Amino acid sequence: MKKxxxxxxxxxxxxxxxxxxxxxxxxxxxxxxxxxxxxxxxDPGEKDKSDIDGVGSARMGFKAKSEIASGxxxxxxxxxxxxxxxxxxxxxxxxxxxxxAGFEFDEGGTVVFGQTDTAFYQAVAATDIFNTYGYEAFTxxxxxxxxxxxxxxxxxxxxxxxxxxxxxxxxxKLGFGNPDSxxxxxxxxxxxxxxxxxxxxxxxxxxxxxxxxxxxxxFESFENGSxxxxxxxxxxxxxxxxxxxxxxxxVYASTDLDGAELEGYDVVASYDINAVSLYTGYxxxxxxxxxxxxxxxxxxxxxxxxxxxxxxxxxWAEYLSDGLEGADDQWTIAVQYNF
Numbered sequence: 586m587k588k589x590x591x592x593x594x595x596x597x598x599x600x601x602x603x604x605x606x607x608x609x610x611x612x613x614x615x616x617x618x619x620x621x622x623x624x625x626x627x628d629p630g631e632k633d634k635s636d637i638d639g640v641g642s643a644r645m646g647f648k649a650k651s652e653i654a655s656g657x658x659x660x661x662x663x664x665x666x667x668x669x670x671x672x673x674x675x676x677x678x679x680x681x682x683x684x685x686a687g688f689e690f691d692e693g694g695t696v697v698f699g700q701t702d703t704a705f706y707q708a709v710a711a712t713d714i715f716n717t718y719g720y721e722a723f724t725x726x727x728x729x730x731x732x733x734x735x736x737x738x739x740x741x742x743x744x745x746x747x748x749x750x751x752x753x754x755x756x757x758k759l760g761f762g763n764p765d766s767x768x769x770x771x772x773x774x775x776x777x778x779x780x781x782x783x784x785x786x787x788x789x790x791x792x793x794x795x796x797x798x799x800x801x802x803x804f805e806s807f808e809n810g811s812x813x814x815x816x817x818x819x820x821x822x823x824x825x826x827x828x829x830x831x832x833x834x835x836v837y838a839s840t841d842l843d844g845a846e847l848e849g850y851d852v853v854a855s856y857d858i859n860a861v862s863l864y865t866g867y868x869x870x871x872x873x874x875x876x877x878x879x880x881x882x883x884x885x886x887x888x889x890x891x892x893x894x895x896x897x898x899x900x901w902a903e904y905l906s907d908g909l910e911g912a913d914d915q916w917t918i919a920v921q922y923n924f
Contacts, residue, residue, distance in 0.1 A: 605648070606924065613652035620645040623767075623921040625717070630905075630913035641669035642767050646683070656691035666767040680769040682730060694739025694746070700732040704747035705782040706764070707738075708798025708821035711834035712851040714864055716891065717917045718905045719763045721883040722849030722868035726819050726840040728802070729760015729770055731780070743788045745796070751780035757804070776805040776814070794825040815843035830857040839873075846873035847882065862891040884908030898922050 605619035624641045646664030653659050664683040685699030709727050713719060720727075733752040739745070754777040758770035780803065786796035798821045804814035821838040836851045853866035866887045872879030886908065891901035898921070905915040 614649070615651070616647065616649045618645075618647050619924065621921055621923045623919060625917055625919040627717075627917040628915055630907060630915035643667040643669075644682075644767065650689070653688075658689040659686070660689050660695070660697070661686040662697075666769065668767070668769075678769065680767075684732075685734075685736075687736075694737060696735065696737045698735055700730060701734065701736055702730050702764070703728075703734065703751065703780070703782045703800060704736060704738075704749035704784045705798045705800035705819060705821065707745065707747045707784040707786065708796050708823055709836050709838055709851075711794070711796065711823040711825045712836050712853045712866060712868075713764060714832070714834065714853050714855055715763055715866065715887060715889060715903060716901045716921075717763060717766060717903045717919065718885070718887050718889075718915070719851075719853075719866065719868070720761075721885040722836065722851040722870045723838055724761060724847075724849075724870065724883065725759070726838045726847055726849055726870075727760075727800075727821070728819075729758075729764065731758075743790070745784070745786040745788070747782075747784040747798075749780075749782045751777065751802075753778055774809045775807050778803045778805045778814070782819075792827040794823075794827075796823045797821070817842045831855075841874070844874050845876040847871070847876060847879075848873055849883065860893045862889075862893075864889045864891075881909060897924060 605617040607615060607617050609616040621644045623643070624639065627638050627640070629638060644664065644666050646662065648660070648662040650658050650660045662683050662685055666680045666682055668678070681700060683701045685697040685701050687695060687697030689695045705727060709723055731751050731754070733754055734749050736749040738747050757773050757775045757777045759773050760770045762768050780801060782798065782800035784796060784798035786794060788794040800819040802817040804817065806812060806814045817840060819838070819840045821836060823834070823836040826833045832855045834853045837849070839846065839848045847870060849868065849870040851866065851868045853864065855862060855864035868883055868885045869881070870883035871881050884907065886906040887903060889901060889903040891899055893899045900920045902918045903916065907914055
């Protein structure tokens, strides 16, 4: 389980995997290879289907780092999701997750160029503790990993500073669901002119962390140019608390697209008992303003348990009770090997 927001933000963005294998380490240059294999048995909660699905997936990545000058390093990372043959048609492709190069400074943080999370992700990362489910409160608010970015992350004592800028994207894609689930981002009919985000946070010595983020996306048009664009303004406030093996997290997030608003609330708790992690959470989202007619768009109560066989192998079971009218509950059992 992730114990602080910084344990989510910085390591997830740059460390990639605790099991990464070093394939080259000489003359100030390191290169590492990492990946995972996973199999999920799931009931997706679709009323018109009674079948239980079994789907495999894999993930491969590499990272490299070399010293440019004293305290200054060049770095690069590439990571791809590979879906099994029996996945949905749109998910069969090899999909990129993180593709970037940049610089790391001993005393000044890291700046990268390419595809990765926006700085706004760090403001909602507090409740990103599930393996399969989660993120129901942030649908259409936190838009997932984006291409064409400049992203800065820095730690200064207990302070965290993050900022990102996204260039023009005529084929804007939207991420859905748990960021770690491997679900490819969905293409939209929107054209983005530019986007920028900033997140600030502070982690106290006694286990409390407080974060706030703001993200503006300036769209040129929607529906392939047939509808004029507008600014999408996202904001989030989050808090975490860690004490020994207990973790608590809460996030409030909202978005406003030309008067159509969404508000989301997400709370989670986890407790580790040796190799076992027990965790739960509740997420809610509703339409506001011009989107009030949508009513409730998420009501999800979740339970999960994970077991680590060793540093490489783990298994988990998660259950989602969907409180929306007409929705069915979902569950999944999965096993994952990391290297």
